[in-house]
Amino acid sequence: SQxxxxxxxxxxxxxxxxxxxxxxxxxxINNLQWYRQNSGRGLxxxxxxxxxxxxxxxxxxxxxxxxxxxxxxxxxxASRAADTASYFCATADYxxxxxxxxxxxxxxxxxx
Amino acid sequence: DAEITQSxxxxxxxxxxxxxxxxxxxxxxxxxFWYRQDLGHGLRLIHYSYGVHDTNKGEVSDGYSVSRSNxxxxxxxxxxxxxxxxxxxxxxxxxxxxxxxxxxxGPGTRLTVL
Numbered sequence: 001s002q003x004x005x006x007x008x009x010x011x012x013x014x015x016x017x018x019x020x021x022x023x024x025x026x027x028x029i030n031n032l033q034w035y036r037q038n039s040g041r042g043l044x045x046x047x048x049x050x051x052x053x054x055x056x057x058x059x060x061x062x063x064x065x066x067x068x069x070x071x072x073x074x075x076x077x078a079s080r081a082a083d084t085a086s087y088f089c090a091t092a093d094y095x096x097x098x099x100x101x102x103x104x105x106x107x108x109x110x111x112x
Numbered sequence: 113d114a115e116i117t118q119s120x121x122x123x124x125x126x127x128x129x130x131x132x133x134x135x136x137x138x139x140x141x142x143x144x145f146w147y148r149q150d151l152g153h154g155l156r157l158i159h160y161s162y163g164v165h166d167t168n169k170g171e172v173s174d175g176y177s178v179s180r181s182n183x184x185x186x187x188x189x190x191x192x193x194x195x196x197x198x199x200x201x202x203x204x205x206x207x208x209x210x211x212x213x214x215x216x217x218g219p220g221t222r223l224t225v226l
Contacts, residue, residue: 042217098143104154
């Protein structure tokens, strides 16, 4: 079953604005990852945050993790039309081996 | 450059036929996964493998099988295709858990069962 619940399901913003997507999960994790999927393509890994980390940055991406609330957020700053894609969170529990459990995704549309 | 490929990229078949989707990776990853993606369901795990001769069922494994005879390949077989198996199929690979489980995805196969 899907562990991650993503919010919102769809988000439409103007170029230059910030986009925030949220992910909640149910069980204990070792890390949480965010992926992007452009239309008709496979998923691409964006960033990984470990369970003992609270915040991580990569370029225009900022990820936070609150293990007490079992939630994470992905912030894309100064968005561009090229950021238009679906974004998925995925959780890893090493007791489950190499599997990831994916959320249902947030569809982001950035209008020029 | 290392990569993960899938073939065919598009396939149309008839109900009841056996279909095999290929997945090949040159990352030398031990872990390989098959997912299906449908509107409203996100990515669902079908089968996965942690090494040669190892296979495991995922959450939606009924009607599918895999075999792992080498590190590079994990073919997915639909024994008797059904219309409910019309979907987009993704293969992925990753290193061992201690490296973080980051998965690398193939481009997908769009399968239509008529």
